Amino acid sequence: xxxxxxxxxxxxxxxxxxxxxxxxxxxxxxxxxxxxxxxxxxxxxxxxxxxxxxxxxxxxxxxxxxxxxxxxxxxxxxxxxxxxxxxxxxxxxxxxxxxxxxxxxxxxxxxxxxxxxxxxxxxxxxxxxxxxxxxxxxxxxxxxxxxxxxxxxxxxxxxxxxxxxxxxxxxxxxxxxxxxxxxxxxxxxxxxxxxxxxxxxxxxxxxxxxxxxxxxxxxxxxxxxxxxx
Amino acid sequence: xxxxxxxxxxxxxxxxxxxxxxxxxxxxxxxxxxxxxxxxxxxxxxxxxxxxxxxxxxxxxxxxxxxxxxxxxxxxxxxxxxxxxxxxxxxxxxxxxxxxxxxxxxxxxxxxxxxxxxxxxxxxxxxxxxxxxxxxxxxxxxxxxxxxxxxxxxxxxxxxxxxxxxxxxxxxxxxxxxxxxxxxxxxxxxxxxxxxxxxxxxxxxxxxxxxxxxxxxxxxxxxxxxxxx
Numbered sequence: 001x002x003x004x005x006x007x008x009x010x011x012x013x014x015x016x017x018x019x020x021x022x023x024x025x026x027x028x029x030x031x032x033x034x035x036x037x038x039x040x041x042x043x044x045x046x047x048x049x050x051x052x053x054x055x056x057x058x059x060x061x062x063x064x065x066x067x068x069x070x071x072x073x074x075x076x077x078x079x080x081x082x083x084x085x086x087x088x089x090x091x092x093x094x095x096x097x098x099x100x101x102x103x104x105x106x107x108x109x110x111x112x113x114x115x116x117x118x119x120x121x122x123x124x125x126x127x128x129x130x131x132x133x134x135x136x137x138x139x140x141x142x143x144x145x146x147x148x149x150x151x152x153x154x155x156x157x158x159x160x161x162x163x164x165x166x167x168x169x170x171x172x173x174x175x176x177x178x179x180x181x182x183x184x185x186x187x188x189x190x191x192x193x194x195x196x197x198x199x200x201x202x203x204x205x206x207x208x209x210x211x212x213x214x215x216x217x218x219x220x221x222x223x224x225x226x227x228x229x
Numbered sequence: 230x231x232x233x234x235x236x237x238x239x240x241x242x243x244x245x246x247x248x249x250x251x252x253x254x255x256x257x258x259x260x261x262x263x264x265x266x267x268x269x270x271x272x273x274x275x276x277x278x279x280x281x282x283x284x285x286x287x288x289x290x291x292x293x294x295x296x297x298x299x300x301x302x303x304x305x306x307x308x309x310x311x312x313x314x315x316x317x318x319x320x321x322x323x324x325x326x327x328x329x330x331x332x333x334x335x336x337x338x339x340x341x342x343x344x345x346x347x348x349x350x351x352x353x354x355x356x357x358x359x360x361x362x363x364x365x366x367x368x369x370x371x372x373x374x375x376x377x378x379x380x381x382x383x384x385x386x387x388x389x390x391x392x393x394x395x396x397x398x399x400x401x402x403x404x405x406x407x408x409x410x411x412x413x414x415x416x417x418x419x420x421x422x423x424x425x426x427x428x429x430x431x432x433x434x435x436x437x438x439x440x441x442x443x444x445x446x447x448x449x450x451x452x453x454x455x456x457x458x
Binding site for chain 1: 233237242243244245248255256282317318350355381387392405409410419429430431434
């Protein structure tokens, strides 16, 4: 019988936070040269950690005020809107509450499985993700808005910014896929809102979660100040 | 004021399922040559759809009986164990219930946020994901077991297979990251259990979810039969 690899782990056991810091050390060591600011790198490094792949770092774009604006919003316990329930499940309440004790289970909103949204989607034959953003409209001003899934939801967010003057504290634009994804991401960068975008087809809910967790660490540590470009 | 891209979408609107089938058509068109069976390709194609990236297809490995075994398990409404709550949030109950009406909210189990597991993790200084698999031990025989996050959980799963004779219907081995990931995935392929592995550092909860959803489609359509290697 082969000896399980688990015994190698148990010979030098690590807890969850230790595995995370060892992972970050490996990423720092292996990462190619880049010109992210220290605060931006904390975000990008956690994104790399989340997908196990350095190649995404070439495609991450920050608007100049993105981190400062997001950290201010987190410190004011602003609403977080997510385009998927996977994002809601992935965000750590404990991390949010370290930034502001006012964060609770109702602070992260996702309407994609909302009954009213489902009914409207059937009636209109439009994606639920789009109707979910429309339902969230009253919450979006000043909020941190996360797209890790649905490009059409991001298109609607962009429309609300362009036409209706909604101004989120940050748009995290990381929807994934093959239809309407590229143009939804390109458009974000033209609307004037603070953004963090992963260009191209790649994206995903864990990336959106990793951005929020990195921003929480920055907000907790006060590390965002004076380190933006 | 720039005209929002949303109006291009609304000029030729698509609902969610239409966006999905158009995405699959684009993937079929752009994908390089491969030697997956038709059933395996349905799984790999949905994985590509989930990450927006073709490069993962070189790293997906199926054991010969993987799809048949998983489809049988789904048709018998076997338990699904997940190493993250993001996976649990991402799996569609509706898709499961199309395969077997016995699937319900208790059918997908994840113990990583369990109170007992958290207490044991503090006492032992080991990762919660590992202790969560230990707690799940009585459920794992015959189950579909999904790893999209925690390599140490997969190491413990492998140990249970090797040392204690636990035999899941399928192990989906897609933990992600930089510490213990490669050896956890390599080990799965030596244990004799049915597996679908994404080799290398990449992985993630959405990939594990995409595998289950593809298997549901195969189980519903009866497409797995006679199409395995």
